[in-house]
Amino acid sequence: MTADAASAAASAPAGAPGGPARGPRARTGASYLRYGAGKVGGAAVSLLAVLLTSFFLFRLIPGDPVKYMTGGRQVSAEQLAAYRREFGLDLPLWEQFTDYCRKALTGDLGTSYQFRAPVIDKITEALPNTLLLTGTAFVLYTALGILLGTRSAWRHGGLGDRLNTGLALTLYSIPSFWLGLLLIIVFSVGMGPVPGLFPTGGMESGGEEGFAYVVDVAHHLVLPVVTLVAVDYGQTLLVTRSALLDEMGSDYLTTARAKGLRDDLVRRRHAVPNALLPTVTLVFINLGRTVAGVILVETVFSWPGLGGLFYQALSVPDLPLVQGLFFVFAAAVIIMNTLADLIYPLLDPRVGR
Template sequence: MSSESTPALLKGAAGVESTASGGPAPAGPSARSPRSRSTAAYARYAAGKLAGAAVSLFAVLVTSFFLFRLIPGDPVKQMTGGRQVSTEQIAAMRREFGLDLPLWQQFTQYCGKALTGDFGTSYQFRAPVVDKIAEALPATLLLTGTAFVIYTLLGIWLGARSAWRNGSAGDRANTAFALTLYSVPSFWLGLLLIITLSVGIGPIPGIFPTGGMESGNTEGIDRVLDIAHHLVLPVVTLVAVEYARTLLVMRSSLLDEMGSDYLTTARAKGLRDDLVRRKHAVPNAMLPTVTLLFVNLGTTVAGAILVETVFSWPGLGGLFYQALSVPDLPLVQALFFVFAAAVILMNTLADVIYPLLDPRVGR
């Protein structure tokens, strides 16, 4: 062996020894820790979901512009209310609202302003659309938020109890009743409740108001109680229609957990059956239900249109019905976008959060 090769061999041996003894390894993608690789995978997953949501929102923005222009009727003539107006006045109103422009120009202006948060001016209210939505939003959030909390808790509780007593008479009755209510149209159920509990039928007196959010002549705690009184029937309608979905998903998830080894181990340790269900089975069965809760939150906001219309609730649903009857194109377009955006954003939020609860997703 030559003398020149000796340093090279020693250097190679030293490198092998350094690596074997836990010294610094060569830098590169394969040298990253499992945690950094997992974080990078989650970041790519979340970015993909957010990009998909952005594309969906833009598609909704475009759809809302063209969809409501298929509605028969002339907004300007509807706003005149059948009064005799001259051709010059009608032309002036068309110029005021930009309806005299070519369709492509209306579309580009609409998209440009909407991307900055400006949805135009309402035809019938002569006020910025964003302001009208902001006025009606608290009433919708009060109604849908109250209903969401109630039907979520009710669905989880009844779903868990039904699954734990799978096949019992209570389970069958619970599931059948929930499915029956879930298949009932919300507007029909609302009208039925108004007839029986507001107007009164036979021996049943009218207990609740037929519509509206408040009587308008109360203050302080009396006003709070008055709003709560008006809130009962709309909330009952939403809860009755929506709680079945949570119940069925919770029941199915818990049934999948019933035969797991960790439950057998918990019982073998002498834990009470109720404790095994609450402390061990239900938390593990909650993962699909948590995802559903986000989806439900978005669909409840969008699905409150019929309920708010039936009960004359002054929220976004009632405002949408008013705008559609004109048609008030800027207001209809903006509300359609809000309802669709609520569903899209809640679905995206569920997709982004789920991998944090179950690391097997999105890796």
């Protein structure tokens, strides 16, 4: 090749005749960018749909928030009209909708009817309590589900596997609020020889400071966390067990055993990392639920989190607060699902190509 020909080939665009070939790494990077852009775009559309749906959905709830704000007192028609003007309830529905969308896109979720405070402030106030409860439960039931799921799959068909899967299926099918009430009856109120060991509800007894306050909160945390772990660990166990069973017949495990590796080492280093790929999506979905909280469990145990706040707002109905909480709940799940979709190709390169 002459010098002029070499110079022309080097200056030609990648992929053009005579130009340098685009490497597999560049093609993989471009493919991942297209994949990621599609997922992020889908998440944005979903968030917009949630924003629009939440406005109309909760206006189907029966009840007049203005009458709730009067506290059942006898008020004149002029006073009711003044309340409606104050919160914009006298405007046509389409004007309320456009005002809601305009404010929501700037981060303003409105003002709560019952608390007379910005919705975002009420959410920020209750969010740490929800994260403490559901975050603690998330760590425990994820670790427990993965541990028991791997052991059940590796010794599938045995007594331990049958007991683990049977118990997981039973607890997973129990309504969380019913299990919470049962735990309150047995371990808070006391039943027969079992004395009341834990508080019936709330997050703290009050009047405690320092380390005593931490212990008091942990004491109140036990029963709601046990409720969430008991109901939710079974899902992680079953998904992990199923994925590991699919991997156990693979040739690479047979090769690892043929090299003389111990059975426990084959499971930990080879089988489990590959089997955990489906579990990653489930973990991120559950991680999104830690923000949403569990409405029924927080209500049963009077836990001052987002779930209890949502139930309280529904009873009015406090439309701005309900809409804001619904959007936050849905956004947390959508964002976590999108993160799972973005991380999955990094764990399994076959995804997204």
